[in-house]
Amino acid sequence: MSWAIEIGESSAAKMSEEVPLLDQTPSLFNVLRRGTTSSILRALMLVTGLTGPETSLASAEAVAIARDLAQRGLQLHDVLRIIRIGYAVLATALLDAIVEFDGRAHELRRVSVLLFDVVDDFASILTTAFVEEERLREADASAARLDLLRTLIDGRPVDNAAATRLLSYPLNAEHIALIVSSDKTESIDPVDLRHVVDPVFNAWAAPLAKLIVPIGAHSLWAWAAFAPSATRRVDSRLPNYDKVNVAVGQPGRGVGGFRRSHLEAKAVERLRALSESVRPTTIEHRDVDLDALLLMDTQAAMQFVSRYLGPLASPDPRITELRATLELYLEHDHRLSEVAELKHISRNTVTYRVQHALDMCAHPAGESTTRLRNALHIQRWLPGDNLEQSSAGRSDE
Known part of the structure; x- marks a missing residue:
């Protein structure tokens, strides 16, 4: 037991020396030492035959350390480096002890092969625990960021400095x-x-x-x-x-x-x-x-279009062409020649389409075209079937 404690402390010290992020507080070192000691004790029992070959070096304390490292923001490569350091310290100590007290080549080989077999399982368990904790940490941080964003978007007050840090x-x-x-x-x-x-x-x-x-x-x-x-x-x-x-x-x-x-x-x-x-x-x-x-209230917008365009709001391709010509005509201040040039049609065709469109929407001659322009403008975004239903609803009133 005393040997495991001694080697566990040496292992923790070596890790802290070579991975500076670990050498932060005495409490962290103590946690690390408990984890290394428990894993070394398991290795010692495995090598001496006090436990079966199915025993894992990954004690609950070692798994807890992996999760703690994820919470502290270390990277996966830091964890893998820590595992390599711990394995090197453990293997050196065990093999030195065999040389000192036994010295037989076959015993050295047996322990080397055994350690090699179990360290892979040990690394897999610890890295899995680290990655799972890292994902949970990232999910918590993402959830907190999203909650904060919704608060900002809703216009509720926030601490700007704290929000800047979190985001x-x-x-x-x-x-x-x-x-x-x-x-x-x-x-x-x-x-x-x-x-x-x-x-x-x-x-x-x-x-x-x-x-x-x-x-x-x-x-x-x-x-x-x-x-x-x-x-x-x-x-x-x-x-x-x-x-x-x-x-x-x-x-x-x-x-x-x-x-x-x-x-x-x-x-x-x-x-x-x-x-x-x-x-x-x-x-x-x-x-x-x-x-x-204009489309902040979609239902009101559909009623507006139906009211000022009437049958001219139909999705029929021929009526769509009439509507497009009328919109150009209004946008270009009633200049027939410009519309004819843009549409590649004659002035007479423009005149016919415009008059036909005005007749369809029953726009009074001489009246302001502001509402008509807006109705044409927003109609382009509205589904035709909804407009037809809206027109039918108005006719039933």
Whole structure:
């Protein structure tokens, strides 16, 4: 017993010497010494035949040390190095003792082979315990970060300094938020989605810091922190990705900007979810901010479109063409020639389509077209079958 205690202390001391992260507090050294001593005692009993060959060197104390090291933030390579050091100290001590008290070659060989056999099992048990604890620790940290993010997004007060530490992200910077997602039927995982983030953020500048949080298996939230002077490069175009949706918020400063940029990206996601025709792409909030505002209440938006477009809201391809021509006509201040050139049709065809569209929506001559313009604008995002149901509901009233 005294031999096991002596070698256990030597082993713990050697580990602390060669792995500086272990040499922090007396309490940690004592925990380490208990673990090494218990494993050495098991090895001694195994070698002397006091226990069967199925005995493992991995005592409960040794497993507890592996979990403790994970909680302290050590890496797996540190644990493997500690195991190698412990094995070297144990093997040297046992073989030296055999040479001193026995000296027979076959006994040296027997003990060497036995130690070699059991150390693999010992390393496997300890590394498994370490990895499991590391995953639990990461899951706890991820859950805490996600809870904090939801608190920030909800607009509830937080301690900015504590939040910055937990997120490892500067909340007092200029922020741009992304929401990246893929079709759930496609084989794209969060690791793949992470590769989308950098090229989008780099359209502004190299970020000071990034925060990337996977949300389920097919989506992630991301923020980048920039210096206050960072602006979108004039010649930069945001990349598009096959089968991947990217929603981009607008820049915002501080905690308020962090929250607002994410909510803007969320608004883009909401728009995309409404549309049956928008293919996976990158969409900036600044390009659809009016659409997002008008469609905050989807049911009210559908009623608005039905009220001011009537039959012109139909998804029929011929009516869709009438609607597109009317929208161009209104956007270009009623200039027939410009619309004809853009659509590659004659002025007479433009005139016919515009008049037919106005007749279909029963727009009074001479009345302001503001509501009509907005109805045409937001109709592009709304599913046609829902609009038809909304129109039928109004006609029944």
